[in-house]
Amino acid sequence: xxxxxxxxxxxxxxxxxxxxxxxxxxxxxxxxxxxxxxxxxxxxxxxxxxxxxxxxxxxxxxxxxxxxxxxxxxxxxxxxxxxxxxxxxxxxxxxxxxxxxxxxxxxxxxxxxxxxxxxxxxxxxxxxxxxxxxxxxxxxxxxxxxxxxxxxxxxxxxxxxxxxxxxxxxxxxxxxxxxxxxxxxxxxxxxxxxxxxxxxxxxxxxxxxxxxxxxxxxxxxxxxxxxxxxxxxxxxxxxxxxxxxx
Amino acid sequence: xxxxxxxxxxxxxxxxxxxxxxxxxxxxxxxxxxxxxxxxxxxxxxxxxxxxxxxxxxxxxxxxxxxxxxxxxxxxxxxxxxxxxxxxxxxxxxxxxxxxxxxxxxxxxxxxxxxxxxxxxxxxxxxxxxxxxxxxxxxxxxxxxxxxxxxxxxxxxxxxxxxxxxxxxxxxxxxxxxxxxxxxxxxxxxxxxxxxxxxxxxxxxxxxxxxxxxxxxxxxxxxxxxxxxxxxxxxxxxxxxxxxxx
Numbered sequence: 001x002x003x004x005x006x007x008x009x010x011x012x013x014x015x016x017x018x019x020x021x022x023x024x025x026x027x028x029x030x031x032x033x034x035x036x037x038x039x040x041x042x043x044x045x046x047x048x049x050x051x052x053x054x055x056x057x058x059x060x061x062x063x064x065x066x067x068x069x070x071x072x073x074x075x076x077x078x079x080x081x082x083x084x085x086x087x088x089x090x091x092x093x094x095x096x097x098x099x100x101x102x103x104x105x106x107x108x109x110x111x112x113x114x115x116x117x118x119x120x121x122x123x124x125x126x127x128x129x130x131x132x133x134x135x136x137x138x139x140x141x142x143x144x145x146x147x148x149x150x151x152x153x154x155x156x157x158x159x160x161x162x163x164x165x166x167x168x169x170x171x172x173x174x175x176x177x178x179x180x181x182x183x184x185x186x187x188x189x190x191x192x193x194x195x196x197x198x199x200x201x202x203x204x205x206x207x208x209x210x211x212x213x214x215x216x217x218x219x220x221x222x223x224x225x226x227x228x229x230x231x232x233x234x235x236x237x238x239x240x241x242x243x244x245x246x
Numbered sequence: 247x248x249x250x251x252x253x254x255x256x257x258x259x260x261x262x263x264x265x266x267x268x269x270x271x272x273x274x275x276x277x278x279x280x281x282x283x284x285x286x287x288x289x290x291x292x293x294x295x296x297x298x299x300x301x302x303x304x305x306x307x308x309x310x311x312x313x314x315x316x317x318x319x320x321x322x323x324x325x326x327x328x329x330x331x332x333x334x335x336x337x338x339x340x341x342x343x344x345x346x347x348x349x350x351x352x353x354x355x356x357x358x359x360x361x362x363x364x365x366x367x368x369x370x371x372x373x374x375x376x377x378x379x380x381x382x383x384x385x386x387x388x389x390x391x392x393x394x395x396x397x398x399x400x401x402x403x404x405x406x407x408x409x410x411x412x413x414x415x416x417x418x419x420x421x422x423x424x425x426x427x428x429x430x431x432x433x434x435x436x437x438x439x440x441x442x443x444x445x446x447x448x449x450x451x452x453x454x455x456x457x458x459x460x461x462x463x464x465x466x467x468x469x470x471x472x473x474x475x476x477x478x479x480x481x482x483x484x485x486x487x488x489x490x491x492x
Contacts, residue, residue, distance in 0.1 A: 012258070012402060013259075013261075013262060015259075015261050015262055015265075016259060016261055016262070016400065016401070016402075019261075019399075019400055019401055153265075154262065154265055155262070155265055155425075155426070155427070156258060156262075156426055156427045156430070157426045158426040158429060158430065161426075161430060177450075178450070178452055178455075179401075179452070180401070180402055180403045180404040180407075180449075180451055180452050180453075181401070181402045183404060183449040183450065183451065184402070184404065184407060184430065184434060187434055187437060187449065188430060188433055188434065191433060191437065203426075203429040203433065204423075204424070204429065205426055205429065206424055206425070206426050207426075209424075
């Protein structure tokens with residue numbers, strides 16, 4: 001059946017991105033633990049912008065050129081040569097307001113770079129703390145949507161899938177969805193939504209366990225909280241800043 | 247926590263296969279609609295062996311060299327130059343007993359070829375019609391397991407994920423599972439198990455819809471029926487035949 005609705009697809013790993021049409025879609029970068037949650041939080045708390053870079057080296061280099069906060073972790077520790085980490089709690093208004101954050105993360109910033117290389121020209125970021133702003137933006141655009149999960153070193157992860165499911169549940173009536181990954185995501189979200197933290201704990205989600213080992217339960221709980229930093233990070237000219245319409 | 251149990255992983259698309267250790271695992275090729283269901287059925291009905299090949303050209307070539315049935319479909323029709331299709335109903339005992347079936351399919355046979363290229367040396371096939379034989383075999387082996395979903399042209403599909411979930415549900419106590427894809431698969435299967443056909447219909451699974459257009463509802467229902475052709479296809483020397491221990 002032909003449909004006049006725009007399409008919606010979910011890409012569960014950067015390794016699958018080549019299967020999807022990124023250039024004619026609003027591409028949502030999802031890295032729930034923690035890149036996209038931290039980006040929303042920094043902007044919500046008044047950061048001028050967030051510059052995502054896909055390596056520690058680029059982060060250091062850019063930090064030398066512009067007045068900025070350089071941040072990034074590898075294996076749960078602040079990466080050598082950088083000043084701050086990936087936790088949303090590092091970016092309260094008292095610290096980040098008016099500043100530029102240059103951020104590198106293991107998965108989210110890499111997926112964004114990959115989407116750009118593949119021709120994406122409409123990129124936003126999504127996380128539970130900015131779920132409503134994201135959904136409102138997508139529905140206003142009336143264009144195809146690609147929900148891109150950052151995953152963990154290309155392995156599919158539970159929390160990014162869950163977030164894709166949360167978005168689909170909110171906006172699905174407006175889209176034509178012929179995508180099993182999207183159906184899987186929504187089904188899992190429907191089961192999990194009563195208590196997201198308990199769900200990923202019970203399912204022993206791998207990145208949940210990794211962060212827990214680093215003592216980051218508070219981060220995880222925050223990153224699973226809906227609309228705590230409800231702005232829309234929109235990518236333009238190499239920077240993420242709050243979309244004027246959000 | 248160290249674990250003495252072997253590991254179990256689920257790979258949801260051939261595009262992700264490079265992330266997993268195929269050479270130290272029992273690799274299960276899953277192509278529910280319909281390659282792995284048809285393979286189990288042909289062997290259950292007495293086929294001497296099934297030779298999986300990854301292209302129509304190879305299928306034709308081999309058919310000229312050995313006394314065999316050549317089979318394969320593309321876009322729902324028997325491929326040009328081949329004699330039979332991918333439906334399990336084409337291989338009743340009265341037809342297939344004692345014969346060699348050379349089979350090419352869009353996804354399943356390709357995944358098997360890829361696994362071989364990556365060094366897999368223990369390959370079996372899995373489908374709902376041979377679920378119990380597969381689970382019994384895996385548990386006897388006491389080695390790592392990789393559940394490999396054939397997907398559809400690399401896109402993750404619902405029915406292969408469901409079958410992975412069915413296996414996990416049966417054998418999980420014997421394995422150490424640190425794999426979100428496996429958790430996702432089991433969660434979905436638990437929700438679907440009451441009526442698998444109704445589930446994939448409700449979720450508008452993409453390949454279900456494709457086959458339905460070709461008038462293949464009967465095939466789909468059969469391919470979702472547990473233990474109807476309960477043998478274990480085991481790959482050795484280029485052929486799938488019934489594992490002696492099954």
